[in-house]
Amino acid sequence: xxxxxxxxxIEDTATICGPYEKRGPFxxxxxxTYDDFSFGERSWEKAEIHLVKDALHMILKKTGYTKExxxxxxxGDLLNQITASTYGxxxxxxxxxxxxxxxxxxxxxxxxxxxxxxxxxxxxxxxxVSSHNMxxxxxxxxxxxxxxxxxxxxxxxxxxAAVCMLTKNKRDVRIECAxxxxxxxxxxxxxxxxxxxxAPSVLDTLTRHFEESGRTPQDYDLIVTGDLGIYGKEIVxxxxxxxxxxTLDHYDDCGVMLYHLASEKExxxxxxxxxxxxxxxxxxxxxxxxxxxxKRILLLATGALFSPVMxxxxxxxxxxxxxxxxxxx
Amino acid sequence: xxxxxxxKIADHHKAKENRLGHFLxxxxxxxxxxxxxxxxxxxxxxxxxxxxxxxxxxxxxxxxFLACLLTAFGYxxxxxxxxxxGLIIPITGFAHSMMSSTLDYKEEGLIYGIGSNMFKLAGSxxxxxxxxxxxxxxxxxxxxxxxG
Numbered sequence: 146x147x148x149x150x151x152x153x154x155i156e157d158t159a160t161i162c163g164p165y166e167k168r169g170p171f172x173x174x175x176x177x178t179y180d181d182f183s184f185g186e187r188s189w190e191k192a193e194i195h196l197v198k199d200a201l202h203m204i205l206k207k208t209g210y211t212k213e214x215x216x217x218x219x220x221g222d223l224l225n226q227i228t229a230s231t232y233g234x235x236x237x238x239x240x241x242x243x244x245x246x247x248x249x250x251x252x253x254x255x256x257x258x259x260x261x262x263x264x265x266x267x268x269x270x271x272x273x274v275s276s277h278n279m280x281x282x283x284x285x286x287x288x289x290x291x292x293x294x295x296x297x298x299x300x301x302x303x304x305x306a307a308v309c310m311l312t313k314n315k316r317d318v319r320i321e322c323a324x325x326x327x328x329x330x331x332x333x334x335x336x337x338x339x340x341x342x343x344a345p346s347v348l349d350t351l352t353r354h355f356e357e358s359g360r361t362p363q364d365y366d367l368i369v370t371g372d373l374g375i376y377g378k379e380i381v382x383x384x385x386x387x388x389x390x391x392t393l394d395h396y397d398d399c400g401v402m403l404y405h406l407a408s409e410k411e412x413x414x415x416x417x418x419x420x421x422x423x424x425x426x427x428x429x430x431x432x433x434x435x436x437x438x439x440k441r442i443l444l445l446a447t448g449a450l451f452s453p454v455m456x457x458x459x460x461x462x463x464x465x466x467x468x469x470x471x472x473x474x
Numbered sequence: 475x476x477x478x479x480x481x482k483i484a485d486h487h488k489a490k491e492n493r494l495g496h497f498l499x500x501x502x503x504x505x506x507x508x509x510x511x512x513x514x515x516x517x518x519x520x521x522x523x524x525x526x527x528x529x530x531x532x533x534x535x536x537x538x539f540l541a542c543l544l545t546a547f548g549y550x551x552x553x554x555x556x557x558x559x560g561l562i563i564p565i566t567g568f569a570h571s572m573m574s575s576t577l578d579y580k581e582e583g584l585i586y587g588i589g590s591n592m593f594k595l596a597g598s599x600x601x602x603x604x605x606x607x608x609x610x611x612x613x614x615x616x617x618x619x620x621x622g
Binding site: 188191218230266283287288289290291292293294296297298330331332340341344345348356376377380383384387388414 | 475476477480481483484486487488489490491524545546548550551552553554558559570571572573574575577578579581593594596615
C-alpha cells in the first residue's frame with residue numbers, strides 16, 4: 146500500500162500550541178502560542194475547539210483563501226465523535242471528512258487528502274489535527290486535577306492544533322509518496338507505555354515502505370516517528386538493527402523533539418497526541434524543507450488505537466502507523 | 475499476537491523507576507500528614523475542650539476541606555507528584571479524587587456533570603470500603619464471641 150503522488154503540494158501550514166510546547170525548542174516555528182490551557186473557555190473541550198478555530202483562521206489568513214474557496218477539510222482529534230474537528234470546522238470549506246487514527250491522524254489526513262487531490266476530485270484541501278492535554282486526560286485517564294501517579298514510560302499529550310493546506314498548484318514542498326498503515330497488535334497492554342505499544346506498527350509500516358518503494362534509510366535526510374517517546378524510539382532502532390541489519394542513522398521521534406525533556410520532568414518519556422507529530426512536521430520540518438536545508442523527510446505518525454473500555458476488559462491495545470514522505474521541490 | 479523477539483528487545487528499553495525514592499517520599503509525607511492530624515486533634519482537645527472522638531471528626535473535616543481547597547487551586551496534584559501515596563492514602567486523597575472529578579465535569583451541569591461523575595474514582599473506594607468494613611466487623615464479632 147505505497148502510493149506515489151506527482152502533483153500534490155503543500156500550500157502552507159498553520160500551527161497553534163499550548164504552554165509546554167511554547168517552552169520547547171520549536172517556539173519560533175509556531176504561528177501562535179498560548180500561556181495557559183483554557184484560552185478563556187469554560188471547559189477543556191471548548192478550549193480544544195477554540196484551538197481548531199484559531200488554526201483554521203490562521204491558515205486562511207496566511208494563504209489568503211476565503212472559507213468558501215476551500216474544497217475540502219479533513220480533520221481528526223482524540224475526543225469522542227471527533228468533537229474538536231467537527232465543532233471547530235463549522236463554516237469552513239465545501240466538504241468535510243472526519244477521520245480517526247488516534248495520534249497517527251496527522252499523517253492519515255495528508256494521505257487521504259493527497260489521494261483525493263491526485264485523483265483530481267479536489268483542487269485543495271485542509272488537513273487538520275488537534276489535541277489538548279486536559280481534554281484527553283479527562284476522556285482517557287483521570288480527571289485533570291487528579292494527581293495520578295505514573296511510571297516514567299508514560300507520555301504527555303501535546304496541546305495544540307495544526308493545519309496543513311494541500312494544493313495542486315506547484316509550491317516549494319510536495320507530498321511525494323506515502324504508505325498506508327494497517328492495524329498491528331503485538332499483545333501489549335500497558336497504557337502507561339505507549340511507546341512500547343506503538344513501536345510494532347512502525348516496524349510493520351517502515352519495513353513495508355522500504356520493500357514496496359525499494360528505498361533505504363539513506364534515501365531520507367530524516368526519518369521521524371510520531372510519538373514513541375525516548376524508550377519506544379530505542380526499541381525501533383534496536384529492532385531494525387538486530388532483525389534487518391538496518392542502521393537508522395538520521396532517525397528521531399517527534400515526541401522527543403518537541404520538548405526540552407531534561408528540564409520538563411512532567412513530560413516524562415515524551416509528547417504524544419495527534420498534534421505532537423503535526424506541530425513538529427507542519428511547523429519545524431516543513432520550514433527545513435522550504436528553506437532547502439533538507440531534501441526529503443519521512444514522517445511515520447504512530448497511533449495507539451486505545452479504548453479504555455477494552456483495556457478494562459483485559460484486551461490488548463492495537464496500534465497503527467502511517468508513513469508520508471515530504472520532499473523539497 | 476505476541477512476538478517474543480519484540481518483547482525481548484522492548485524489555486531492554488524499559489523505563490527505570492526510582493522505587494526507593496518514591497517509597498521514602500510516601501513514608502515521610504504520609505507520616506507528616508498523620509502527625510499533623512494528631513497535632514490538630516491535640517490542639518482541638520486542649521483549646522476547645524472537645525472529647526478525642528469529637529476532635530478527630532473535626533480534624534478529618536478540616537483535612538477534607540484543605541485537600542479540596544488545594545485541589546481547586548491546582549496545587550494538590552503537584553504536591554502528590556512529590557509526596558506520592560503519602561497524600562493519596564489518607565483521607566486527603568479521597569477528598570482530592572472527589573473534588574477533581576467535580577471540577578472536571580462542572581460544565582456539564584449539576585445532574586449529568588457533577589452529580590453523576592463526582593464518585594467516578596471515589597465510588598469504588600466507598601463500595602469496597604463498606605463491604606470490607608462489614609466483613610472485618612463480622613470477623614471481630616466472631617473473635618469476641620469465641621474468645622470472650
